[in-house]
Amino acid sequence: MRIAKEPNADIRQQAPTDLLTTSPAVEAATRRARQRDPWLCAFLELVDVATARGRNGHEEQQCERLGDISLAGPSPLQGLPIAVKGAGGLQAAQTRRLMAAGAVPIGTTSVPRGPGHQTWGHTDRGPTRNPWAPDRTPGGSSAGSAAAVAAGIVDLATGSDGAGSVRIPAAWCGVYGLKPTGGFAAGQVRPMPGPLVRDPRLLAAWAGAVLGPLRRTAVAAVIGWSADLGLAGADTDAETAQLAQRRARELADQAGLRWCEPGVRLLNVEQAWQTYRSPGSSAAQVAAADRTRTTNNTRLQAVFDHIDVLATPTTPRPAHGHDGPGEHLSVALTWVFNVSGHPALSIPAGQTRAGLPVGLQLVARPGADATLIELAARYCAPAVVAPRPITSWR
Structure with missing residues (x-):
């Protein structure tokens, strides 16, 4: 430093x-x-x-x-x-x-x-x-x-x-x-x-x-749960999903939200994300990415016709070591909303038996950032500060 x-x-x-x-x-x-x-x-x-x-x-x-x-x-x-x-x-x-x-x-x-x-x-x-x-x-x-x-x-x-x-x-x-x-x-x-x-x-x-003044939105009434968005099941750690779901149910109870599980099935956006980020993408690649994005946005619109907040684990697994994530994709449940444009908020959802923090991701309709911010401000407590190590870690 x-x-x-x-x-x-x-x-x-x-x-x-x-x-x-x-x-x-x-x-x-x-x-x-x-x-x-x-x-x-x-x-x-x-x-x-x-x-x-x-x-x-x-x-x-x-x-x-x-x-x-x-x-x-x-x-x-x-x-x-x-x-x-x-x-x-x-x-x-x-x-x-x-x-x-x-x-x-x-x-x-x-x-x-x-x-x-x-x-x-x-x-x-x-x-x-x-x-x-x-x-x-x-x-x-x-x-x-x-x-x-x-x-x-x-x-x-x-x-x-x-x-x-x-x-x-x-x-x-x-x-x-x-x-x-x-x-x-x-x-x-x-x-x-x-x-x-x-x-x-x-x-x-x-x-x-x-951001400036946020658009006023209706008070959230319904929360929908998806453990993997229909695309990350093979990579999803059971304990991570259980902790996130438990926190989502607690939030639903605290805020008086009706619970549902809408059966979300989105397409994997890995190739689309890579295409949109690469300036050298071909017209065919962009067209394929556009089809993926349109399909997902149509499916998300259908989901948000019936719910106000979509809840998922923020990541399929807890933190990996300093050598990298290996074969498990950490971004599977997050980058889909970068491609779609939906606002998304990660909140603390407890810790695994090994003491690793887990996050719950809350997603709202485009422009409904205030819904997420209000939910967190009203019903979520400040995060706990991590304990300092007794000695310097090596």
């Missing part, structure tokens, strides 16, 4: 004076990062407020270019220490909007090495460790962000989700992770910005700052 050098005078002149005075919350978060990250390896770099502002630019000017989002009244993000995904995270639009709402980045977090979808993180000090099980990955690609939240260093970290890269690490680290509506545009699957949070009430604050 690298510590940013003292910012120069030019950067100090750019930064608003109210944020140059570090709050006790920010100081405490930075102290936790210095104490816990040597073994966790979640951060690439710690930065101070002025450095973050200097790299980000002048917030008021950038906010105008991003649509001049303003929040009435004091923001729940004011003075909140956050972590941001990746080396370039301080320049991301998501970060700029959070900073405009008062959030304070304390550092940038780890992502995988190399191209393609990978469910782990890496730093120059080694792999990012899962706070609940250091011999396991935290998931990815928002690896360090999930680990930092689960370890109690920050309560909110930014991520991006192109195949499950927010929801998978949220599930494996026992925190909350949201992929908003969208992700498919102009024949491409694009990563969506998303938060990883410990307290589900922060989801609404993140959405207000980053």
Whole structure:
């Protein structure tokens, strides 16, 4: 973990004076990062407020270019220490909007090495460790962000989700992770910005700052359960599915939702996802991908004609080791909603007998992000912070 050098005078002149005075919350978060990250390896770099502002630019000017989002009244993000995904995270639009709402980045977090979808993180000090099980990955690609939240260093970290890269690490680290509506545009699957949070009430604050006002939706009345979406049965671990289903039933009871099991049968989107992500895809490949997407969206529409929320395990299995997932596909239940564009939220669903966190994925109709956020805020408790190891893990 690298510590940013003292910012120069030019950067100090750019930064608003109210944020140059570090709050006790920010100081405490930075102290936790210095104490816990040597073994966790979640951060690439710690930065101070002025450095973050200097790299980000002048917030008021950038906010105008991003649509001049303003929040009435004091923001729940004011003075909140956050972590941001990746080396370039301080320049991301998501970060700029959070900073405009008062959030304070304390550092940038780890992502995988190399191209393609990978469910782990890496730093120059080694792999990012899962706070609940250091011999396991935290998931990815928002690896360090999930680990930092689960370890109690920050309560909110930014991520991006192109195949499950927010929801998978949220599930494996026992925190909350949201992929908003969208992700498919102009024949491409694009990563969506998303938060990883410990307290589900922060989801609404993140959405207000980053997405703007959400569309009002009817109160959810019916929840439908699917263990594998009709496509991941061979890869689905029984204990993982049981834990996710138990949490879904608890949520249904708490929220007064009617339970049903609609028998969802979707097509595997692996080839379609690869096609949409590759600029060299042929016309025939794109046509085949479009057929898969259209079929799935038609089937999902039929399902959502009768339910308000679809519940599945976030992943078919719990976290794998640092050597990789092997033959089991971790994204089978997540990337289908990147291709379809539905909003999806992973919430904690307990732990396996081996102590590995499991996630429950909640999916709503396109544009009904508020349904998921309200359910979590009303009926879900803050995630438990992972216990610190007695000694440094080797």
